[in-house]
Amino acid sequence: VTESVLYSRPDWNHDEEFVDILEDRRHSSDLGHALRTFNPQPYQGGQPCSAAELTKTVLESQHLCYVIALETGSSIEEVTEEARRTLDEMSQNLQLGFIRLMSFTLTKVFKKLFSSIFVNMDTLSTLQQSIQQTPVILMPNHRSYVDFLVISYIMFSYDLPIPVIAAGIPLAGMKMVGEILRRSGAFFIRRAIGSDKLYWAVLSEYVKTIVRKGHAPLEFYVEGLRSRTLKSITPKLGMMHMVLEPYLKGQVFDITLVPVSISYDRVLEESLLSHELLGVPKPKESTTGLLKASSVLQDSYGAMHVNFGHPLSVRELLKGKINRCQYNFVPRSKDLPQKPSAEVQACVSWLAHVVVGTQEQGSVISPWSLMTCLLLQAPITVLTVEGFPWHQLTEKTLWLKRLVLNYGVRLNWSDVMSSSLTLHRSVVQRKADRVYLVREKNEPRRRPVSEEASVTATAKSVLMLAAYRNQSMHVFVRPALLAVALNITRNELFAFFCFLQSLFSYEFIFIPGMQFEDACLLLKKCGAIRINSDEVIVSDSGQEILSFHQSLIQPFIDSYQVTFSSLSEQEPDVFTDKQFLPAVRNLATRLLLSGEIHTYEALSSDTQKNSLSALQRLEAVRKLRAEYKVDKAAVKHLADRLCKSHQ
């Protein structure tokens, strides 16, 4: 019961005060803001700690010394020196001067890019209290590079301690920018750490020292990377473990996790996203690249919403879940990073899912996202050739608005729908009261476009639309799975729901427990179903709602089926990472061209990878070192089971 209370969907409190922080900036001096008196109230249990002191503490920690002493092969001095170099590469060097510089620059940039940046003031003041009481971990979702400093910017503007931020090492390599970020509080983590014990030790000690000292909030992306699909990514647990360890081992009384939901009306990187999903690699982060991309600064991107979630007490959340006594036998100084027990892993994973789930709940849904939900349900030719009737779109969107308000979602309805369309003119355009999908203009046609290229071009636009639909997918996914299940079975509703949930566990965030109940509750709330004792009954008016949900999830089902077919055709039954994506992509293209499937989302490498992960989880595919081995019978079984949902 407590679990459901903790993360059940609270109805959106309409009194929440979102304030546009750019409003003030437009009426007063940017320089004045950058030079404002900055006087944050830090964590009471800690003392101020400079970046240099932090590094020193880490280097001198008993734990690190112990790991260094264990490293054999080279002398203690050499290993210590390597640890020092690692720390130099890693550590932040937060300086108020640079925060001011950053603030000045960002004010200029933000005013240019965004019409407004709305911040939830109620939760911001709750955050202020939390920061004084316990170490605080800020955990934003990651949808755009713009995320990176926006929280620091807000913290600076509202007299809250500037966070130190975990960033990927490529950012450090950027000329100038790397150093500016470092001095704005970023610390850098290598991507592939593997079995480098010393690196692990340095990193975990660095992170844990920050948490223990509590002198500055720690900010990191629990999803691990920027989402290319604008959908939440299954959380990564490495950093989460490090952050929680000081609590688990009793070195701090509590830790407060603050999920932060950053929602964009329009994402700067939108065209880049679909490129990457179609297999065009992500450009390397470089300063020149950044300057080249500065053309994006000419465009406008609507509003940004930053919603600090309600602080989550780790102590409260883990109450009765973890027996902390298990840590009591290892001396503090001999505390090697060890593989956590299954119990701890499950808990940390659960907690990470709760955070991501809370991020999703805290996000603000735009009318545009609802519109894309509807647009994507139309046959592709409607979007590319015939056009989607405008009045029908607005009518259906309003219908959907009512639905999601029933679901208790934060909606940003300040924009009229037509201005949404204008904002997104790179994806859709309105001609003669019909809405068409914009396909990237090909290079002047020197040669006739191949069929495959045409498919890719359409896919690119569809994936952009899908990304915006994904912004609200979390609202619908539970009822959608139930709707699909209702279409197939009445007797084994729960079992089929669970099957779908585990199949899509890498696609969507499901916090273990209560998902089915949640789905029932929502569909009941909007009048689609009634629940009689143990039976679910579809109401007369419910069919429209149910089929909307089914259609919404259908592209995912179809895409998974493509993966299943591809693997069933696989000869021999062993394949490598490198073979997997092209094989599925080729099959998907072929099926699209032959008209056997209709969803261009099947071309998304993200969905393809997720389906492979799901198959591994369901033990239909086994990973043997660099290769995968398919259990064709199991894949076939899954495909058949899922297939029923077509009927």
Added chain:
Amino acid sequence: MRRLPLTPVTASHRSAPSIHKHGSSMASNISGSSSSSDRQRVAQHRLRVIAGHLQRSAESDSVIQAAECKASVSESVAADSETRTVPRRRQEIMKWNGWGYSDSRFLFNKKGQAEFTGKRYRLSGLIIPGLKDWFEGTFGANLQHKSPATPILNSNATHPPNLNKAFVEELKSTGVPFSHDTEDRVFRAHGHCLHEIFALREGKVGRVPDMVVWPNCHNDVVKIVELATKHDVCLIPYGGGTSVSSALECPPEETRSIVSLDTSQMNRILWIDEKNLTAHMEAGIIGQDLERLLNEIGYCTGHEPDSMEFSSLGGWVATRASGMKKNIYGNIEDLVVHIKMVTPQGVIEKGCVGPRMSTGPDIHHFILGSEGTLGVVTEVTMKIRPMPEYQKYGSVVFPNFEQGVACLREVARQRCAPASIRLMDNEQFKFGHALKPQVSSLFTSFVDGLKKFYITKFKGFDPNHLCVATLLFEGDREKVLQHEKQVYDIAAKFGGLAAGEDNGQRGYMLTFVIAYLRDLGMDYYVIGESFETSVPWDRVLDICRNVKARIIHECKEKGVQFPPLSTCRVTQTYDAGACIYFYFAFNYRGLSDPVHVYEQVEHAAREEILANGGSLSHHHGVGTLRKEWMRETISSVGMGMLKSVKDFVDPKNIFGNRNLL
């Protein structure tokens, strides 16, 4: 070994001036004596002691049937009626619903100043000017809001005794005194846990023993246990009654007649062996009597638990007690040489008094900490030491608790801990400070002001972070001074400043008056308790911070309207860890069931202790209060071991207090 004189003592000895004042104060009797080497004086002492000891009172109560252990009385040193602190009718000198002596209590006088009544203690008769402000400020309490206790016990509050007639008949024939008077029974139905005292103050009494017996010697106990076994009567041994683990509560589900076996009249020192430096005592002797009697002939045991005014030797053995000066003298398990215990299966004791044996598991360790579940400890041989020549208090102020702990750790590492070393946190330092009695001279207050100025302004210590270590040195004068320097030198390395003897002594005083202070708090809606644990050095800081924070957190959660007092001290040091003592109290105005809230918070605090690597108990014991955590504390196999011992020794569960298991 020297046998004590067998000659009957004449009346003239009796008129010799008594050197032992009834219930002399703990804090004042630690005066230095450099004359221990003076043989003559020692010899005189001894004479007077023996003279005093051999006079037994002829008092005989109409209810109580007097009887002597005639076999042993003539050849033993016994505390006589004058020196015997604990009469059968404890209620004559002690509070029935609070701590300690009836004549000693804190109160706020008409001027609103705190004072301590009576004449027994250093603090007695003094005004304590700072206490009111501290009390009101810390708890949000108000002298206008009183919560007085029920003044007298309503005899209807108890059920009539459920007597086992056959047992009573046979007991009568043995001549062992007993009583089923309500007051006697109620007095032995509780220890000093908060819920027990709170209930008494409200005049509420639960299941009480049906009868109290006062054996006079080992043989009496043998008879009682035999009869109890024969007639299936439940026995609950009672020593000093200072338990804080619900170890004396009668199990509510017990249907048999419950007999409280009060050992207080078994209080003789049977012999002193100066060659081997041991003394043999009956187990009912209480700490202050034992120490005083030994002091008179130039010896001491050095075992000084905070409860020593009232707790008994048998109780120490049964709970694995620990004394303040264990750094020199050791804890009870280090001090005992021989134990005699009467069980339903007979008497258990070792066959010799060798200083150490390799003869399988030490059977003493089945007895130590058995908490009255296996039998009654009747006689104990204990190590004694010559009284120290010189004693000196001291104190050190540290800028913060972390530095203080680091210093104590270093002192322990160098194995140079003084007789006692304790580190009080900031809150407890302030608490101790509030207990400063009114100073008579302007000069003293001026010097105090200067000290304060020096520490906070000149040395830059934050008054809200600084903490103080209190020290007690003992031994040869020269060695003490040397030792003192060594400790202060270490302290200096951790930023510690010597802060004088006075602060040190007051710190120890707090220990002895804390229980009296709790009664004062309870007069004004404030309830509290202390509890303890032991923990490895590397977890000391974490456990102190987390447990204190947990208490505050839980109070808030449970609806306590005022911020609680949540404070700790590192009270003992060991090679591999430390003993931590927590005080916790809050103002319960606005709560409908304050005791329940209190118990929930204490429970949570204990969970926090265990989660942070602390032990279930360092010296208070388990009783019935902490039973639920025993399995995780000693493992299932461990439980099985204890269980099988119990099953063999006491298959009929005659010793049915249900502690431990």
